[in-house]
Amino acid sequence: MDSDAKGDSMEELKGLRITPLDDDDDDGEEEELEDEVDEDDEEEEDEAVILGFLEKPENSWSLLRQQFPSKAGGIPAWLDPDNLPSKKSSRCDICGNPLQFVLQVYAPLVEKETTFHRTLFVFMCISMKCLSQDQHEQWKRHPEKQSRSVKVFRCQLPRANPFYSSEAPKGNATDKPLTPGAPLCAWCGTWKGNEFCTDCKIAQYCSSEHKAMHSSSGHKLECQQLSLSSNSSDPNACNSGIQQIRKRKVASRSLWPEFEMKNEHESEYDTDMSEDDRCTDNSLVPSNKIDYSMKSLEKYFEEDGEKNSNAVFQRQISKAPEQVLRYCRSANSKPLWPMSSGRPSKADIPRCNHCGSPLCFEFQILPQLLYFFGVKDDNESLDWATIAVYTCESSCEGVGYREEFAWVQLAPPTNFPSLPL
Ligand SMILES: [Zn+2]
Ligand SMILES: [Zn+2]
Numbered sequence: 001m002d003s004d005a006k007g008d009s010m011e012e013l014k015g016l017r018i019t020p021l022d023d024d025d026d027d028g029e030e031e032e033l034e035d036e037v038d039e040d041d042e043e044e045e046d047e048a049v050i051l052g053f054l055e056k057p058e059n060s061w062s063l064l065r066q067q068f069p070s071k072a073g074g075i076p077a078w079l080d081p082d083n084l085p086s087k088k089s090s091r092c093d094i095c096g097n098p099l100q101f102v103l104q105v106y107a108p109l110v111e112k113e114t115t116f117h118r119t120l121f122v123f124m125c126i127s128m129k130c131l132s133q134d135q136h137e138q139w140k141r142h143p144e145k146q147s148r149s150v151k152v153f154r155c156q157l158p159r160a161n162p163f164y165s166s167e168a169p170k171g172n173a174t175d176k177p178l179t180p181g182a183p184l185c186a187w188c189g190t191w192k193g194n195e196f197c198t199d200c201k202i203a204q205y206c207s208s209e210h211k212a213m214h215s216s217s218g219h220k221l222e223c224q225q226l227s228l229s230s231n232s233s234d235p236n237a238c239n240s241g242i243q244q245i246r247k248r249k250v251a252s253r254s255l256w257p258e259f260e261m262k263n264e265h266e267s268e269y270d271t272d273m274s275e276d277d278r279c280t281d282n283s284l285v286p287s288n289k290i291d292y293s294m295k296s297l298e299k300y301f302e303e304d305g306e307k308n309s310n311a312v313f314q315r316q317i318s319k320a321p322e323q324v325l326r327y328c329r330s331a332n333s334k335p336l337w338p339m340s341s342g343r344p345s346k347a348d349i350p351r352c353n354h355c356g357s358p359l360c361f362e363f364q365i366l367p368q369l370l371y372f373f374g375v376k377d378d379n380e381s382l383d384w385a386t387i388a389v390y391t392c393e394s395s396c397e398g399v400g401y402r403e404e405f406a407w408v409q410l411a412p413p414t415n416f417p418s419l420p421l
């Protein structure tokens with residue numbers, strides 16, 4: 001899969017700030033973006049878009065937080081491991097259940113010392129019902145507080161910080177963080193453990209829901225063993241119980257499968273790609289996967305009323321149909337909308353609720369992600385057309401995690417009558 005040309009391009013991409021700690025000679029990157037006048041939505045702008053692709057992680061350590069990964073599924077690799085989002089922020093505002101981790105993007109900004117490390121985290125409720133409800137909420141302009149089922153958090157750290165060495169990680173198993181971080185929920189491995197198991201008083205949970213789930217599926221036996229060890233007078237026995245719990249990290253089986261996110265310039269896909277021979281042999285991904293991705297996208301390409309938006313979307317996405325993320329943080333960048341309906345106007349995007357700066361578009365998530373997550377294609381299952389993430393233009397300072405804004409464009413219903421050919 002790695003031709004020489006691709007190898008080179010990956011090297012070049014390391015200079016783009018999605019890979020950590022390359023602190024030299026990429027200052028010119030911002031200026032390279034073309035400063036062209038924004039004409040209209042019809043004209044596709046030529047911003048430098050970086051595409052995200054998913055791969056199975058090569059090593060057990062490659063997605064740990066000390067590697068500053070971009071990743072999807074599994075558990076988040078919290079950048080600040082201590083000051084995690086509050087219990088309230090960790091829940092779906094609609095049903096109250098803890099949110100599930102979707103993906104994180106490592107996206108430092110060169111212009112500020114305080115954004116030497118910077119990661120954006122996306123979470124959502126797995127209930128499609130909640131996502132439909134969330135639609136109504138996002139259209140309410142500037143309410144006191146929107147009730148969301150999709151949430152984005154931004155975390156940033158200067159180079160010198162209490163959690164990581166200021167030297168670049170070696171990119172192997174010897175890299176270690178400086179602190180163990182807050183204890184996490186023994187069930188979801190995602191959120192901070194706030195409640196102890198009432199029996200063993202060792203296992204911790206983010207919520208009573210997860211405590212109950214663990215208790216009804218496997219913790220009971222373990223709990224008895226832990227209780228014995230914690231009641232014994234031997235402090236080592238107690239410690240080993242805690243370690244046992246920490247090592248296993250996650251008991252839940254319903255997290256989405258974990259992938260490493262690799263980045264490539266969209267321009268890499270422009271060469272040799274005439275309109276007619278897309279999806280043929282020059283592709284870097286196995287053709288069966290392309291078929292599937294294209295299939296999952298077909299619904300955006302069919303309906304008549306959506307022609308304009310679809311044509312641009314289709315042309316752009318079909319250059320690399322396996323992309324799950326499009327990243328482009330610049331003043332002019334805009335999401336590539338699959339459909340013309342359900343797009344926000346300027347007034348629908350709030351200001352930063354911390355510093356009042358405007359929010360700017362930073363990246364969007366595509367529905368192909370659902371395929372990688374193995375989400376079923378039926379009416380009750382989670383589905384979306386795209387999720388566009390907007391972040392504080394000045395990436396304002398603050399300890400821990402700041403909530404940013406996600407705009408969800410919902411997918412058209414999958415059960416529309418099939419058209420006669
Ligand atoms: Zn919910
Ligand atoms: Zn939990």
Ligand SMILES: [Zn+2]
Pocket residue numbers: 197198199200201202203219222223224226
């Ligand atoms: Zn217990």
Ligand SMILES: [Zn+2]
Pocket residue numbers: 352353354355356357392393394395396
């Ligand atoms: Zn701000």
